[in-house]
Amino acid sequence: MAKVLCVLYDDPVDxxxxxxxxxxxxxxxxxxxxQTLPTPKGVDFTPGHLLGSVSGELGLRRFLEERGxxxxxxxxxxxxxxxxxxxxxDADVVISQPFWPAYLTAERIARAPKLKLAITAGIGSDHVDLDAAIEHGVTVAEVTYCNSISVAEHVVMMILSQVRNYLPSYQVVLDGGWNIADCVSRSYDVEGMHVGTVAAGRIGLAVLRRLKPFDVHLHYTDRHRLPREVEEELNLTWHAGTQDMVPHCDVVTVNAPLHPETEGLFDDKLISTMKRGAYLINTARAKIADRDSIVRALESGQLAGYAGDVWYPQPAPADHPWRTMPHHGMTPHISGSSLSAQARYAAGTREILxxxxxxxxxxxxxxxxxxxxLAGTGAHSYSTRT
Structure with missing residues (x-):
């Protein structure tokens, strides 16, 4: 019989x-x-309920315990x-979410001799040391596509909230004020802007499709170029690399996995090549951006805004500088954990099990x-140090 160790975020405070x-x-x-939705043989949960917290248990307890x-x-x-x-x-299986990752480091994998399967309930398995998983024969799987659209919607929301200066304007209302000049002094239209995505996989392409009706100029870079018909349909401009793309963009959204080629990509040097007053949106992984470079760019005005929901480590400590830097729109890591997405990644986790x-x-x-x-989606999206 197998022991399944599942790491989930805490229940609501109430x-x-x-x-x-x-x-x-x-x-x-x-x-x-x-691609079809998850197809488990059964589920023991109600879609739309909170499944990703400790008491939700991803709806797995009855299924597993009935099997012993x-x-x-x-x-x-x-x-x-x-x-x-x-x-x-003595765990055989570890399940973790990107929103509350159990970091399966090489050291931890070495201390888990029975571990055979690591499941990401969601998308993004960079919290697992893939080299160590390969070395120790651990299978790593994730519920591909389960929350891609959820994240894409979050990206569009953050772009609009940053460009239109929504969050400070909402705060004016909460504070009982009505100073329109303060609200609009940093508010612009998205229409006509140049928007680029770093990576155009499932999430990046979904972002591009959702932005097209806003009459913006769309750019992308990806190691796998999109088919010509897609480029023509969306009127996309392709760039060979991130360094080539960002000088042209008013808004850059990061939708790439974290691996050795993307870690620390947005540092002082790269950000200095962006338009002054550009916006950077990062719902991918925090370590794709250098923490302190982001703070410096916002303080200097090189970036007009930074928004995202990914931090390192997660949860972020109370003194993390991204909590207090100017002109940010940060949230906890929630973009891919809507109640809608939870129903899909819980079902996908059960299917894998x-x-x-x-x-x-x-x-x-x-x-x-x-x-x-590397296998499957991993061979397409990730690289390793070995």
Missing amino acids: GYPKTYARDDLPALDGYPGG HTLVVTSDKDTEDSEFDRELA ENWLDGESIREEYLIVQGGG
């Missing part, structure tokens, strides 16, 4: 919800491009002698590492 704002979720037929397996759920992952570290020693426990093949698009190397 306790697990007894009611919800909506009674149902829209029915989706599939993902753009034809053990499920341990915790949010304690970073403290000294954390419950995660204590339980990891069903396949693995029954000795069946895991979907190719869900695979990041398998058989001692």
Whole structure:
């Protein structure tokens, strides 16, 4: 029998919800491009309920315990002698979300001799040391596409909120004020701006499609160039690299995975080549941007705004400088954890577990590492140091 160790974020401060704002979720037929939604043999949860917190348990307890397996759920992952570290020693499977990642470092993987499967309930497996997973024969899988559209919607929201100066204007209302001049002194129209995405995979392409109706000029860079018909449909300008693209853009959105080629990409040098007053949106991974370079660029005015929901580490400490830097629109890591997305990534996590426990093949698009190397989506999106 398997021991499954699941790391989830804490419940709401007022306790697990007894009611919800909506009674149902829209029915989706599939993902753009034809990939099917998760297809587990069954689910033990109500779509639209809070599944990603500790009490939600991703809806897995009944399924696992009826089969005789053990499920341990915790949010304690970073403290000294954390419950995660204590339980990891004999775990067969680790499940973690990008929003509250259990960092599976090389050291932790070495201390987990039984570990055979690491599942990301969501998208983005950079919290797993992929080189160490390859070395120790650990399969890494994630629920590809489950929350790509959720993140793309969040990106568009953040672009608009930054360019239109929404958050400070909302604060004026909360404070009982009405000074229109203060609100509009940093407010512009998105129309006519040049907007570029670093990476045009599932999320980046979804962002481009959603921005086209705003009558902006769209740019992208990606190691895999899009088909000509897509470029023509969206009137895209392709650039060979990020360094080539950013000087042309008023807004840059980062939608790339974190790997050795992207870590620290937005540093002082690159940001200095951007238009003065450009906006940078990062819902990908915090370490793609140098922490202190972002602060300096906002303080100097080189960047007009920075918004995102990814931090390092996660959760971010109370004194993290991105909490107090000027002209930011940061949120906790929530873009891909809407209640809508949770229903999909919980179902996908169960599908992966069903396949693995029954000795069946895991979907190719869900695979990041398998058989001692990058596999599936991992081979397309990631690189390793080995």
